[in-house]
Amino acid sequence: MGVFTRLAKTFRHGIHPLGHKEYTEQLPIQRMPFCARYTLPLNQHIGVPSSPIVEVGQTLTRGQLIAEPAGFMSTALHSPVAGKVLAIAPRRHPNGQMLESIEIEADPFNDQAFCAESFNVEQDIDFSTLAIEDFIAQVQQAGIVGLGGAAFPSHVKFSLPQGKQIDHILVNGAECEPFLTNDYRLMIEQAEQLLKGAEIARQVLGARSILIGIELNKSRAIKILKACANSKTTRIVPLHVKYPQGAEKMLINAALGLTVPNNKLPRDVGVLVNNVGTLVALAQYFDQGMPLIERIITVSGPGVERPANLIVPIGTPIRELLRFCGGLKQSTQEVVMGGPMMGSAIADLDAPILKGSSGILAFTANESRTPKEYPCIRCGRCLEVCPYFLNPSRLIRLAGARDYESLQQNHIMDCVECGSCTFTCPSGIPIAQRIKAAKSEIRHREKLNKQ
Numbered sequence: 001m002g003v004f005t006r007l008a009k010t011f012r013h014g015i016h017p018l019g020h021k022e023y024t025e026q027l028p029i030q031r032m033p034f035c036a037r038y039t040l041p042l043n044q045h046i047g048v049p050s051s052p053i054v055e056v057g058q059t060l061t062r063g064q065l066i067a068e069p070a071g072f073m074s075t076a077l078h079s080p081v082a083g084k085v086l087a088i089a090p091r092r093h094p095n096g097q098m099l100e101s102i103e104i105e106a107d108p109f110n111d112q113a114f115c116a117e118s119f120n121v122e123q124d125i126d127f128s129t130l131a132i133e134d135f136i137a138q139v140q141q142a143g144i145v146g147l148g149g150a151a152f153p154s155h156v157k158f159s160l161p162q163g164k165q166i167d168h169i170l171v172n173g174a175e176c177e178p179f180l181t182n183d184y185r186l187m188i189e190q191a192e193q194l195l196k197g198a199e200i201a202r203q204v205l206g207a208r209s210i211l212i213g214i215e216l217n218k219s220r221a222i223k224i225l226k227a228c229a230n231s232k233t234t235r236i237v238p239l240h241v242k243y244p245q246g247a248e249k250m251l252i253n254a255a256l257g258l259t260v261p262n263n264k265l266p267r268d269v270g271v272l273v274n275n276v277g278t279l280v281a282l283a284q285y286f287d288q289g290m291p292l293i294e295r296i297i298t299v300s301g302p303g304v305e306r307p308a309n310l311i312v313p314i315g316t317p318i319r320e321l322l323r324f325c326g327g328l329k330q331s332t333q334e335v336v337m338g339g340p341m342m343g344s345a346i347a348d349l350d351a352p353i354l355k356g357s358s359g360i361l362a363f364t365a366n367e368s369r370t371p372k373e374y375p376c377i378r379c380g381r382c383l384e385v386c387p388y389f390l391n392p393s394r395l396i397r398l399a400g401a402r403d404y405e406s407l408q409q410n411h412i413m414d415c416v417e418c419g420s421c422t423f424t425c426p427s428g429i430p431i432a433q434r435i436k437a438a439k440s441e442i443r444h445r446e447k448l449n450k451q
């Protein structure tokens with residue numbers, strides 16, 4: 001591993017929380033058995049909710065289109081199982097709100113094999129000559145979104161303004177959030193599919209190279225991908241273990257040494273970043289015509305009986321997932337969707353798994369305890385760790401004074417809510433949460449001003 005360590009790169013600032021990957025990193029991906037009911041919220045991606053095209057009582061095949069994109073900033077939704085539409089009505093979303101959803105009852109007599117004939121995907125496509133508009137339309141119809149957690153529609157990411165050129169496809173294999181190992185397992189078990197998806201993206205966009213950024217705690221994935229990749233086009237970039245290296249701008253800085261300026265996007269420096277799972281979804285669609293109807297999830301944490309890495313149909317109730325993993329320990333206090341740094345607590349275990357759900361973590365009182373809060377001692381630690389070079393202590397002072405103009409002048413909107421400042425604060429101040437609340441107030445005021 002010495003050579004990888006010598007070559008490893010990283011970004012400035014950031015933190016080193018304990019990885020806790022040992023719970024699941026050795027556990028191969030298993031397919032979770034199908035359960036009785038699935039709930040698919042119409043807005044499980046960033047943008048406009050999908051628009052239902054099915055009726056209550058309608059019979060569905062697995063992979064059938066159930067909701068169409070409602071405009072460009074929207075994407076398609078497909079049935080994860082063969083079954084019947086039970087309801088189209090508000091249902092509990094993991095964020096706690098009641099949101100319009102399609103509820104499906106699975107057909108217990110169906111073998112739930114994927115129904116490929118409903119998809120008309122051409123074989124042997126030459127991606128270097130495929131019209132970008134056709135590619136974008138297909139990705140939108142496949143319902144593919146960023147699987148790293150953000151659930152940003154992939155077809156929007158692939159749509160470049162006139163004159164923009166992508167030089168590098170940067171594959172995000174950092175998986176810097178503690179506990180999560182779903183991307184790691186995918187990289188070692190589905191390496192060929194991942195490389196295929198990355199190559200599709202490279203050819204479609206005419207990019208020069210593929211770079212795969214992987215942290216050093218995933219040495220097996222580095223070795224496997226290095227052995228399988230085409231060395232003419234693809235380079236594996238070992239990264240030091242640091243949080244939040246999976247944030248797009250941090251990853252670009254670490255892997256390529258490029259800085260994406262404020263208010264600019266990765267494409268402005270010629271880079272397109274995609275999570276490893278997203279690229280596998282792309283390959284699965286163009287190989288088999290399989291839309292995004294399932295994903296890999298890590299179920300972990302000290303509060304879960306049998307941690308696992310699972311392939312789970314989108315819409316599976318979290319309760320079923322936990323039941324399959326032996327249930328929660330009595331000492332469990334909190335269940336979180338996503339990683340412990342950026343994920344959010346789940347209020348209702350009957351809420352479903354979404355396209356963007358990377359993990360379900362169960363924590364006991366030891367990990368969930370909120371530290372007692374003390375006044376800021378101006379130690380400057382939050383400044384030292386902020387990867388965006390913000391001044392978090394000043395931001396929370398301004399937020400406390402409701403000085404929204406100064407907050408914007410101090411670039412509050414650049415905060416990615418990574419939680420590094422909160423993690424490091426010796427006074428136990430929930431800095432990131434306060435910044436998040438101030439950002440949402442600023443957005444609300446902007447909306448009111450426009451009306």
Ligand code: SF4
Nearest residue numbers: 386415416418419421
């Ligand atoms: S201010 Fe925002 S971006 Fe900076 S460390 Fe805190 S949460 Fe992360």
Ligand code: SF4
Nearest residue numbers: 376377379380382425
């Ligand atoms: S880390 Fe906490 S105590 Fe130190 S300056 Fe920042 S907000 Fe204040």
